[in-house]
Amino acid sequence: MSLTTRAALAMAMIVGVSTLAVLWLVIVTHQARLAASLEARLTTQLQIALRQGEAAISSLHREARALADGPVMRAYLADPVGERGMLEARLSGLLAARPELFQARLIDAAGKEEVRVERSDDRLSVTPPSKLQDKGGRSYVAAMLGLKPGEVHVGRVSLNREHGRIERPLRPALRLAVPVFGPDGGRRGGIVFNLEGRALLPPSRQGIAELRAVKPGGEYVLHPDPTREFGMELGTGQGLQREFGVAPGQLIPRGKSATVTRLAGSPESRDRGGAQAEGMARKAEPMLAAAQWFVPKGSEEARLLLVAAAPERAAFALSQKTTRWLVAMILAVVGGACLIAWLLSRTVTRRLDVVARTARRIASGDREAVAEIGGEDELTDMARAFNSMTARLNRMMVRDEETKSLLRLANSEFARSNADLESFARAAAHDLRGPIIALSALRDWLEEALPDPPEDARLHLAEMRRQVRRLEDLVAGLLNHLLLGERKPALTRFEAAPLLRRIVARLRLPAGFRVESRIDTPVITAARREYEVILEQLISNAARHDDRAAGTIHVRLGQEAGALLIEVADDGPGIPPDAHERVMQPLLTLRSRDSGAGSGMGLAMVDKIVRRWSGRVEILSAPPARGTVFRVILPQGAPPPTPGEIAARLAAESDGAPAGAMLAGAGDGPGVAASDRPA
Amino acid sequence: MPHRPEVNLLLVEDNQLDVKIFRRALNSAGLDHPIQVAGNGVEALAALRGEGDDPPVERPNVVLLDINMPRMNGLEFLRELRADPELRNQVVFVLSTSDAEHDRERVYEYNVAGYLLKCSAGEDFVDTVRMLGKYMEKVRLPLH
Numbered sequence: 001m002s003l004t005t006r007a008a009l010a011m012a013m014i015v016g017v018s019t020l021a022v023l024w025l026v027i028v029t030h031q032a033r034l035a036a037s038l039e040a041r042l043t044t045q046l047q048i049a050l051r052q053g054e055a056a057i058s059s060l061h062r063e064a065r066a067l068a069d070g071p072v073m074r075a076y077l078a079d080p081v082g083e084r085g086m087l088e089a090r091l092s093g094l095l096a097a098r099p100e101l102f103q104a105r106l107i108d109a110a111g112k113e114e115v116r117v118e119r120s121d122d123r124l125s126v127t128p129p130s131k132l133q134d135k136g137g138r139s140y141v142a143a144m145l146g147l148k149p150g151e152v153h154v155g156r157v158s159l160n161r162e163h164g165r166i167e168r169p170l171r172p173a174l175r176l177a178v179p180v181f182g183p184d185g186g187r188r189g190g191i192v193f194n195l196e197g198r199a200l201l202p203p204s205r206q207g208i209a210e211l212r213a214v215k216p217g218g219e220y221v222l223h224p225d226p227t228r229e230f231g232m233e234l235g236t237g238q239g240l241q242r243e244f245g246v247a248p249g250q251l252i253p254r255g256k257s258a259t260v261t262r263l264a265g266s267p268e269s270r271d272r273g274g275a276q277a278e279g280m281a282r283k284a285e286p287m288l289a290a291a292q293w294f295v296p297k298g299s300e301e302a303r304l305l306l307v308a309a310a311p312e313r314a315a316f317a318l319s320q321k322t323t324r325w326l327v328a329m330i331l332a333v334v335g336g337a338c339l340i341a342w343l344l345s346r347t348v349t350r351r352l353d354v355v356a357r358t359a360r361r362i363a364s365g366d367r368e369a370v371a372e373i374g375g376e377d378e379l380t381d382m383a384r385a386f387n388s389m390t391a392r393l394n395r396m397m398v399r400d401e402e403t404k405s406l407l408r409l410a411n412s413e414f415a416r417s418n419a420d421l422e423s424f425a426r427a428a429a430h431d432l433r434g435p436i437i438a439l440s441a442l443r444d445w446l447e448e449a450l451p452d453p454p455e456d457a458r459l460h461l462a463e464m465r466r467q468v469r470r471l472e473d474l475v476a477g478l479l480n481h482l483l484l485g486e487r488k489p490a491l492t493r494f495e496a497a498p499l500l501r502r503i504v505a506r507l508r509l510p511a512g513f514r515v516e517s518r519i520d521t522p523v524i525t526a527a528r529r530e531y532e533v534i535l536e537q538l539i540s541n542a543a544r545h546d547d548r549a550a551g552t553i554h555v556r557l558g559q560e561a562g563a564l565l566i567e568v569a570d571d572g573p574g575i576p577p578d579a580h581e582r583v584m585q586p587l588l589t590l591r592s593r594d595s596g597a598g599s600g601m602g603l604a605m606v607d608k609i610v611r612r613w614s615g616r617v618e619i620l621s622a623p624p625a626r627g628t629v630f631r632v633i634l635p636q637g638a639p640p641p642t643p644g645e646i647a648a649r650l651a652a653e654s655d656g657a658p659a660g661a662m663l664a665g666a667g668d669g670p671g672v673a674a675s676d677r678p679a
Numbered sequence: 680m681p682h683r684p685e686v687n688l689l690l691v692e693d694n695q696l697d698v699k700i701f702r703r704a705l706n707s708a709g710l711d712h713p714i715q716v717a718g719n720g721v722e723a724l725a726a727l728r729g730e731g732d733d734p735p736v737e738r739p740n741v742v743l744l745d746i747n748m749p750r751m752n753g754l755e756f757l758r759e760l761r762a763d764p765e766l767r768n769q770v771v772f773v774l775s776t777s778d779a780e781h782d783r784e785r786v787y788e789y790n791v792a793g794y795l796l797k798c799s800a801g802e803d804f805v806d807t808v809r810m811l812g813k814y815m816e817k818v819r820l821p822l823h
Contacts, residue, residue: 430747433776437797438696445703476778483779 003352004345011341016334023326031315035288038208038315039260042290045209046258046308049202050294053306056100056200057176057296061152063094064178064191076106077182084115088126091117095124100199102173106180108189109145111136118194144177144190153177154299157197157213157221159233170230172197172221174302197221200296208314213294214240214248214305221304240305248305251291258292263309286312351379355386367394415647422482429479436475440468477601481586484608489527489639496524496557503535509543512550520558520565527639530609534566537602538630542570559636563615566632574623584617606632612640686815687740688714691723691756692774693748697797700804701743701774708809720751724759727766739820741792741811742771746782757789768821772811 027034067073072090076083091104095117106115112134116127135141143153155175160167177192204211204224213222218239219232231238240248244263252259264286289309296302351373358371369390371383443464450457496519504515524531535555542553556567575583586604603617610617615635621628641649692698698716705712715736717723723742729735746753753773760766771791775782783794792814795807 430777433797434694434697437700437776438694441696441700441703479777479779483781 003349004342007345008338008342012334012338015337016330019330019333023330034315035312038288038310038312039290041207042209042260042288042308042310043258045206045211046290046292046306049206049211049306049308050292052202053200053294053296057152057154060098060101060176060193060195061178061297063098064152064176064193065150067091067094068178068180068191073180074183077180077188080114087115088117091115092124092126095119098195100196101193102196103192103194105192105194106189107135107141107144107192109187110134110189111138111141111145114189140175140177140192144179144192145187147177147179147190149179149181151179152297152299154296154302156215156302157200157304159230160194166233170226172230174200206308208310209308210310212240212307212309214307216248216303216305218248240307251289251305251307252293254293254303256292258290260288260290262312263287263289288312288315348379351375351383355383358386358390362390367397419647426479426482429475429482432475433472436468436472440465440472443468474600477605478586481601481605481608484530484533484605488642488645489530491525491639492528493523493525494528496522499524499528499532500535500555500557503532503539507536507540507543509539510549512548513543513546513553514551515539515553515555517555517557520556524557524559524564525636526564526634531564531566531634534606534609534632534634535568537606538566538568538632541602542568542572542628542630546570546572548572560633562636564632564634564636566634567629569627569629571627574621574626574628575619576623577621580619580621583619606630610634613637614640684737684739686712686820687737688712689717689723689726689736689740689742690714691717691720691742691748691753692745693718694745697745700797701808704805704808705812707805708812710808710812712812712815719748720753720756720759723756724751724763724766727760727769728763738822740770741815741820742769743811744771744773744791746773746775746777746786754785754789757786757791761789770820 067090070090072083072086076087087106091106095101095104101119103116103118105113105117108114113127113132116132118125118127140153140155143155147153153176155177157172157174160171160173173194174197175192175194177190179190180188182188201213201222202211204222204226210224211222212220212224214220215232217232218241220229220239223229227236228238228243230236231242240246240251246263251261287309288311289307291305291307294304294306354373355371358369361369367390370387373380373383443461447453447461453461497517500515500517500519509515539553539555543551551571554567554569556565556569558565558567584603584607587600607617610632613634614637615633618631618633619628620631690698690701692701702714705714715726717726723744725731726733726736727742744753744756751759753775757771760769760771771789773786773791773794774797775786775794776797777783778796786794795811798804798807
């Protein structure tokens, strides 16, 4: 995923999350206010419902009083037989004008019905006098007959019954009664209206609010779910107690103005109300409810508890429009953030790309490439640092190349002069052998020619033989030293003890000398020829430089830390410390030539071998204490390269460089010089 | 026993003293093979091929070759010799002052019969020459 995309996604995520967080915060901080607002709405709904109820009762009351005190009633009371028709017509007109009324009666002071008009199946009918009933024992009649002028009685809401059975569909009904007095002020009975209970009550749902009307006993008269109504009368057991676990009196004491309560669904309602799936899901959640008692015209028995309730979450519910608007806003903000992040990081990455491209160009050889980016920020700093780094690298590389070519030049010069020197020395040593041989032969012939020489001539001849022999040794030593390392030595495994024995035998040491050996490593892996030379030279050196005719030479062959160890200890006079370096150099001996010194090449050969293997020679000796220990440490690595190989490697390294040609020429030097040289 | 023709020697050597040393050593060893001397490789090739008026060195023969010589040195001579179909089977001993391994190996690449060292100690060299005489007596050399 590119940096740009990642930045855009990160930005979108941050913005999205923080938007949601802010939204949540706003909801939380406004919760109380939102709840209060819902409460206010509920209270308002409740007040409206109460006022509607009161208005309905008042209106009917006025109607009833107008009838009771009106001219028709007065005329009827004056002439019940003659004016009966008028009264019937008046009642019928009333029923026709008020659809919520389904019965209007005049009941006399004894409780008998005098006139009755009713609505059934949308038809008004006047009950014939023969069918009029005596309602003397009914509670509402008793209440009515106890009313003073101007008072009204409102009965409780109950289901309408016809001939003792609850009418279906359910028809909640209530009675409203006003007293009727004669012109003399005597009680003549009263007017009773039977009216639809629902006419008094508001609709069960108004907006988000649900309205419930509860009888003092807890029975619902009005409920959004009609099956819960009239739980007592119908014997279903439904009611406020069942639904919310509270009694009406607990919700609000009598006489108190509207209060808001939080109602949680009672466990009972959730368990047993299960039959109504719709109800169950809804009652489970807590609700806010505003409740107030409604007492119509002081009729205590008819009082109802009105409850306006709404689910608590309704306070926080957003309208669909708001939600849509919010989602669109969030999406727009997130999208905008995405775009801005993309654009921003694009400006960064585009400039980074410039640096990356430059780096690639430099890598592919264009060392002059420079990363050019505009602006003035950290990226510009980076590009500047990058440019100065590459410039410095470039300078370093140029310098390095110069140094290398100089080094190559010096190397080839060195190799050539070294080779020249070697080939000269070799040729010299080589060519010296011819005259030496001739010298030796001539001396022999001289001896043959003089069968009986005088004493001094004999001595001279003897001395001559010695000097020639020394010359020969010297030249042979020089040649051996020069030729050492010409060929790549092969590593072989060999046994140490027999090798040492053979060398000692070959050296033919003077009679008084003994060689004692201690061999820690019986089988040795080394360049055998060179190992032999070292041992040979050290042992013969030890014997040659002893100032006594007899001595013991201790040889120790071992191994330590990846290196071979050769120790040769004598009991001779020792070597002063300031001469330790000198003895290892070619042609330098510590004693005069005539006193039995060697060729002067022995230790130099040892030194040359040891150096080539990156080893070292330690000399432990401190006269006047007797004895010298030569300790050779010879690392067991890969064989060192021969001069030819070194020359070849140098040539290969400088391939194509101007120095290469010179070196190739120099490389031939040591190879051909030895024998192809014309005499 | 059939008649055995005498082995001819061709000494290729530029140094007259060395020639003399060799002759004396031959004498000391009691050998009397006919010796022809060539001063360098070119002369030696001419002698073997019989160029000019002289006939070629008769076979059986053995060449004794020095390495360091003017005009054509020993190695150049050997290269030429082995390239010549007539002479490629020529038996050659090298006589050299150099004891270097390097020189020895280069010479043996041309299939020489032996690498002999000139040395100063008189008896040693006589020994070498005596060995050469024994060789010529016992070894059956090519005749053509």
